[in-house]
Amino acid sequence: MGSVTSKSTPPPGADRSRHRGAAAATPSSGRRSGPSARLASREAEARRRRLRWLTLGTAAVVVLAVALAVAATRQPEPGEGAVPADVFQLERQPMLGSPDAPVTVVEFADFKCPYCRDFTLHEFPRFKAAYVDTGKVRFYFINYPFIGPDSDTAAEALEAVYAQDPEGAWAFIERVMQRQGPEDQQWATPEFLVELAREAVPSIDAERLAADLRARRYRDEVEADRAIARQVGVQGTPAIFVDGRFVDDWSFEGLQAAVEEALARRQGGAAPGDAE
Template sequence: MAGSKHSSKETSDPKKGRIVIFSSVIVIVLVAAILVMIFSNQNREEAKPKKQPTHRTEQTARIDYQGQPYIGSSNAPVKVVEFSDYHCPYCKEFEETVIPKLNNDYVKTGKVSFYFINNTILGPGSVLAANAAEEVYHQNPKAFWAFHQAVFQAQKNEKEQWVSKKLLTDIAKKTVPSIDLKAFQNALDTKSRQNDVDKDNAMADSLGVPGTPYIFVGDKAVEEAQDYEVLKKAIDSALAANK
């Protein structure tokens, strides 16, 4: 029988085998190198001091006295602040019963400076009156208090919309003879002092003011300060702490 022929070699090519082995070694080395790099990076990251999640720290809000109407000496050792609304009957009561005592006992004696800041919580009339008062203050700071007191005196039932442009203009004419009526009426028509009012309201919000009138002695809120004896005690305590 004639011998059969084979189309392939019976034995493997040694050169080809060496190439396969060499390629496999290179792949293994590369994989090992990648793993080493990954492991090293992880170790470096773990070695770094990790930043703790930062949370917004609640800081005690502070009263910004700049640009606010006040009576008394700017150098008085204690500042008393009222957040108030011209439409609020309790604010009217505070103005008529507490402020005169505060003025006589502490402001005139140089112990306290008293600041008034808007907190317009009772609607459009409150906002309009606040704009009017801000315009008067910017025109004539000394005349502010006469206008301020007259607005409270004109106050009617809080359920009535008693604040009007005419009323405020009439009060301005009587209490501030030098008033620039054109600018004053523009403030009423366009609420050109609304930025100042908004700033006051934002401050009240940041301080957590719950209503009006609300009183601070220094940076400390005084609950029930409509009672003059309570307010007096808080002021005396602040004065003693400032000695």
């Protein structure tokens, strides 16, 4: 018996054009039948199922990677749980105030950041008089250079000055901020920074400082500070933490509110790192 070409007749009311398309896609040998056809159908379905799972798995991995990247780089939200004090490595950072002060404030800054200059010259003097000089706050400075290559040079200069004269580091910070150049220019050269150190810290050994900058002797310390900033989620400067809690408003009034809240927690018996 010769082969018979199968035909498909749509049921009444069906879309004939759709069925014509299906028929056109059917091989001329006719519709498959028998065990081999069923096996082929099951294999095709299994391939489609594996492809669906592969697609879903790939999408899930992409979503997870994006979520982790966002979580790792986002700026902390005000009021989030406190960062443990040991993360900041405070024992090697410049500190101003009484070591027995109840509240710890940490600033991350870039010497080329104009907002850091505003904070240092306009907000910090009032804050220092109200809280650091009165024994309520210990204030720490941590480098977070990110604006330009000379941000690193200025940060390394601070580390070198601090190694020679820990108390003189604060005068150096203020002088660099006073003489800050344009953000888009590389003004923080070793020669200029040595000149500023001479002006701000008369006891500084300028030759030793210049040699330290040429050798990049304190590069590792700056890299360690940068790693701390990334670990706690800093994305811009100035970034200020009061008892480990990020404070979005770095004005005097914003910091005043945060410090008063920290003091109230202390009076209530809570440790700096305790969650609210």
